[in-house]
Amino acid sequence: MDLLKTMTISASGMDAQGQRMRVISENLANKDSMGKTADEDPYRRKIISFRNVLDRETNVTKVKVGRISEDRTDFDLKFNPSHPAANADGYVKMPNVNSLVEMMDMKETQRSYQANLGVIEASKKMIMRTLSILQQ
16 A cells, blocks of 8 residues: 555655754754864764665565764864864864854754654544545
């Protein structure tokens, strides 16, 4: 039944968005994690990518996490000569995590998750109505 395939696709989207939310949460939790020495880099923001995967058993294309990679943008420098991670000029490398960007990503993730949940609920209602009609 195509409605069951629809539910399978939406469930894979929800799973992928759940993993995306975990990556965003990790980024936010480490936005102030600096190195302990001048040679050590601070926390580097992580980025998640998705890919389509054909499920041969159900013959549907699902969404899966492609990979989780590090954002290679430059670190910000903050003047703090008393910090143990300060370089010779007194600057400390700060993580490349922008809280505003992470919050926007989180909102987008939440909306995508809710949209997939809505598709599952609508499919479930259609299946129930179909069964109700067939029983009459």
